[in-house]
Amino acid sequence: MRIIRDTPEQLIVANRPWLIGSMLILFILVFVGAGFLVASGEEGDLWFGLLFGGLGGGLGAVAFCVFVRRVQVIFDRSEGKITIRRQSVFGYSSNTHPLADLSHVEVEETTSNQNGHRSTLYRATLVLDSNTSAIGRSPTRVPIVAAYVSGPGAKRLAQRINTWLPASNHI
Template sequence: MKITRNTPEQLILADTPWLIGIMLVFFILSFAGAGLGMLSQGGDLIWPGLIFTLAGGGMGALAFCLFVRRVQVILDRSGGSIVIRRQSVFGYSQAEHRLADLSHAEVESTTSRSEGRTRTLYRPVLVLDGGMRAGRHPVVAAYTNGRGPQRLADAINAWLPAAPATVDSGGQSA
């Protein structure tokens, strides 16, 4: 996920997995092409070609549907809103929250142990402390390694308005 706009009025974060999508399309095309090539030769290659086309192409298509998701988070100061848009092959969803309900952003972590190794993965979350949907709202569903989630949480926290300054309305002094 990267920051696509950072102005005093708007902060827009977006994730479009182009690389994964392109790689999966090549995977699908290579398996389907090889399978169709076997099918066109006929004879003993009909069943292997059919299996190659349906199983290889099908697995690639399933992976494409599951892993290629576009996410956009818009924090809009002038509109006083947070909009989280998600789009995949299965459809489009949008969640709106009031910007005033956003307390801060944090990094959520999960730890897994496999073969004696411990691995920690992270994702950024928005913490809403007011409104009907108070709680922790993940910006993205998947956890990842690296500094990206912390960088996004830091950018959101830096963009949020600072606490209003108090004004002393007492007597004037010269």
Template sequence: MRITRNTSDQLIIANTPWLIGIMLILFILVFIGAGLLVATAEDGDLWFGILFGSLGGGLGIAAFCAFVRRVQIIFDRSTGKISIRRQSVFGYSSADHPLEQLSHVEIEQTTSFRDGRSSTLYRPTLILAAGSSAANSKTRIPIVAAYTNGAGPNRIATAVNSWLPAKDLI
């Protein structure tokens, strides 16, 4: 994820997985092209070429549908909302939350153990204070579904948490 806008009125964080999308499209084209070449070759096997292209292309399409998702989070002081927009091959969804309920952003972590070694992964999560009816209740909304071991989650949390105090100055 990267910060696409950071002004006093608006903070926009977006993730568009261009590299993964392009790589998967190339994967699909290579398998379908190779299958067509085998199927149409003079001494090639028609059914093997069709099966090869269909299975390889189908796996690429399935991976594209599973992994290529656009996420955009807009923190907007002028409207007083946090908008979380997600788009995939299957559709578009948007959820709005009141900006005044945003307490801060935390980093969630998960640790896995394999072959005697541990690996810790992180993701940024919005912490919303519930309305006045449940004074101590908090809602956790992960910004992204996947955990990562890069510096991105910390960078996002730092940007949002440093942007938040500015709302008291306006």
């Protein structure tokens, strides 16, 4: 995720998956183009070419629909709210939470062990304390993005948001 705006009044972070979206579109075009090229060749290759282009292009389209999701999170002091906007091929959603309920941002981890190789993935998660007033209720955790990623990006994002938060007491 990238920081789009960082002012004392507003912090905006966004994830725009341009690279994976572009790669999947190229994948679709290559398979559909190759399928049509094969289908336009010899007479016996018509069905194979259509099947090749249809399956390859279809798998690429499904992957595009599943993996390409835009996320924007707006932390706004003037309005006192957090807005999480998500957009995919299937539609747009927007959720809001009071900024005062945000305790901090933490990093969730998941570890997998495949073939003796251990890898750890991370994601930044908002910790909302609005439900902690009731006895026995724990804070609500809202992941900023659904997917876990490798590298230090989630830790840097959580650190930056946590640094921005205390300044809300000064305005």
